[in-house]
Amino acid sequence: MRDGVPEPLRAEDPREISGYALRGRLGEGGMGTVYLSHTRGGQAVAVKLIRREFGDDPEFRRRFEQEVQAARRVQGYHLVPVVDHDTSGRQPWLASVFVPGMSLNSALKDHGPLPLPAVFRLIGCTARALTAIHAADVVHRDLKPGNILLGAAGPYVIDFGIARAADATQLTRSGGLIGTPQFMSPEHALGEETGPAADVFSLGLIAALAATGRHPYGAGGAMTVAAQIANTEHRPPRLDGYPPELRPLLERCLAADPSARVSPDELAALCERSAGRPLSESAGWLPEPLAAEIARHERAAQLPPQPTTPAPDHATDPAAVPTYPPDASPLPTGATDPATAPADPVPPGVRTESTTPLQHRPHTPPQPGYPSAPAPVADPAPKSSRPVRVVVAAGVALLLVAGTWAIATHVGDRGGGATDADGSHGDRPSDSESGPKFSESASPGPSAQQSGYRVIFKNRPFALRAPAEASVIGVDLDEPRISGPGEFTDSDDELELSEVLGGGWTFRTPMGKSTGATPEACLQGSQSDVLPSEVGEKELQRGQTLPVGTRLCTVTSDGNLAMLRITKVEQRATNDLPDYFTELTLWQR
Structure with a gap:
């Protein structure tokens, strides 16, 4: 569908x-x-x-x-x-x-950037929707192309808060933030209080992307872009590559200081003047x-x-x-x-x-620019296909956001590698990717009765050392290897370790607990006792979620079956995250 x-x-x-x-x-x-x-x-x-x-x-x-x-x-x-x-x-x-209708995210992916008149109508009408949202004392906090629906009569804002119930439930213990990194405001990315002006900043980012297909903060991974957004006060985005007609709008939306941003009402009026016709005129607003x-x-x-x-x-x-x-x-x-x-x-x-x-219950009758027939469905989360790279400015307190990273698997021959960050390999290629969004975990693989796995290696010592600085590193269990600081995490990685404001672990393939050491028990655990996609720093420090002796199992991105048995947990004074020492066993089917 x-x-x-x-x-x-x-x-x-x-x-x-x-x-x-x-x-x-x-x-x-x-x-x-x-x-x-x-x-x-x-x-x-x-x-x-x-x-x-x-x-x-x-x-x-x-x-x-x-x-x-x-x-x-x-x-x-x-x-x-x-x-x-x-x-x-x-x-x-x-x-x-x-x-x-279809989401703006899908429209840009399938049809490319919109013509400027359509962009001005898109942003102006969305600004009017924000006016109504803010008038009800609600802040969207996750405005992005996937949450804007393109209809025949104009754009519609969806998902103003409902999906956050699921994300917030997942984050009750981890203390993270909810949102999509590439479309956060600086104050949101820094973990500060967010108000209506945060939605205006997000809408400015959407305007730039809708008009050109380019994000003002570059094409890096989600957390890299979010780190650059958090650093806006010291390094604002370069806007000289955008159409001259659009730049005044972008400058007024993307101000680092929330109080300096344009209000939604002013933004709607600015877009109406730029479009050259009333926002209420919907005929022919989209390309054929x-x-x-x-x-x-x-x-x-x-x-x-x-x-x-x-x-x-x-x-x-x-x-x-x-x-x-x-x-x-x-x-x-x-x-x-x-x-x-x-x-x-x-x-x-x-x-x-x-x-x-x-x-x-209030029911709004059909009006110009308002649907006569009912309800939006938030479009499926876009599939992330490639790496995340994190470059965090010194002193920037960027919070991790909730969600399951939907990663496209890649199967191929893999070489051996070092088992610690000190012996990591060089960089890998990178593409931009979509931000996390809470989503259903992918099926972890075949049933235990059909496993038929053979040992590739058994009980290999493998240290999951926390990053030495504010960054995110990837763990590939197939090679096995851990990326070094400044390297790209890859779509083949099964795990990410983050040291960004406490940070935590993010499982990029479904990870479960096994009750035994056999491949059948491991496969069963990866399917039936699945952990949340993110485990926060506090849980890792207490050792309650992953105590010594725990066997973690996952079907890897290459289709192998991996088991990590935790043998020791060690807290370093210089890190929020503890180091986990494990023994890694890998089976091939």
């Missing part, structure tokens, strides 16, 4: 959620699966069913409720509103207006190829696909009952549509346990 074009339901999918009949799949990601539905009045809605592991977490439910309530306060043009939700059922869910693709999305939403496989027979196969919140049932015949019902009573069969009854 791609950017909101529905696919048929699968056999394991539910057929309805709390009265919303599901018509197709719109997307699947780290938080859950998004389905296309329609009210009985024909209004399209996107229903996101949250993954069960989040539903089982009371902290996530609390944060999710807070974020949804904040999102429901936000109403205005160029925003996709949340219209219904339930945080108390077995699996939480939310429903929002569906806007057929993009407009044609969005029209295709609109047609697909009107004619949703039917399931390719029959729904499970729930009466005869209890195990096949799809997951949806308990007590949910379809709207009975003759029931009133939630979108058109009178204030009372709540239609039977519609489960709603939020503080405001569905009929009383």
Whole structure:
């Protein structure tokens, strides 16, 4: 599936959620699966069913409720509103207006930069959306191309806070920050308090990228770019390569001092003057190829696909009952549509346990520049394919952000290498990559019953030494090797060690705990007892998450099976992270 074009339901999918009949799949990601539905009045809605592991977490439910309530306060043009939700059922869910379109991220990837008139309309309308968001005392904090949806009537801002519930839950113990490094403001990257001006800085970065395909801070890895953003006060970005018409906008958005940045209202007015026509005029605002693709999305939403496989027979196969919140049932015949019902009573069969009854919830009627049909789906996280390099200016306190790095695997012959940073190899090539975003872990590999692994080496001493300075280093378990300071971490690395403001470990392939030393037990552990994608400095210091004797297992980027048995943990006075000494075993299938 791609950017909101529905696919048929699968056999394991539910057929309805709390009265919303599901018509197709719109997307699947780290938080859950998004389905296309329609009210009985024909209004399209996107229903996101949250993954069960989040539903089982009371902290996530609390944060999710807070974020949804904040999102429901936000109403205005160029925003996709949340219209219904339930945080108390077995699996939480939310429903929002569906806007057929594609993310700016996908549009730039597939069609290249936008013409300047389209850029000015994009930024001006997004600035108006920020005005509404900030008026509700909400700061987006993760504005980026993936969170801007291009529709026929203009751009729409999505995901103003809801996905942060998942990310924040993951970070409760690690103390990190939420966001995407390449689109943070300097104060956000430095871990300082962020306000509405942070969103304006992010929008300036988006304007530069949309117009030229180039980021003002270069094409380095995510953390390298974030470090340069954090250092903006001392080294502002060079803007001389951007169109002269765009530079005044970039200069006013990308000021290091938040108080010196343009306000969203001023920015919208500036864009309207630069575009030469009112922002409310949406006709022909996008190039023809993009407009044609969005029209295709609109047609697909009107004619949703039917399931390719029959729904499970729930009466005869209890195990096949799809997951949806308990007590949910379809709207009975003759029931009133939630979108058109009178204030009372709540239609039977519609489960709603939020503080405001569905009929009383604000519903914005169709307006120019505002969708007449419902909800956005955050586009899938772009796949990171290559390395991360970190160059951190002295004294810059850059916080790591939450998320699972989605890394494209690369299979090839590998040579031997040193087992410590002191004997590391030279640099490897680098490409820019997308920032982290919380996402579902990739499948770790075949089942244990089919393992058939043979030993490449066994119990090789392998020291995971923390970086000696503020940087991030990569660990490749196939070679095995650890990159030296200043080297690029590679897409083949299974682990990253960070010494940036405490830092921690980031697992780039799913890493689990094994109960035994056999390859079968190791493979089983990598699949069933999977650790969070990030382990913070405090957990590593206490030794609670990874005590001596722990066996860590992962299927590597080359398809091998690796086991790290921790033999000693040693804290150095000069580092926040401790050094972990291990024995590495590698099996090949």
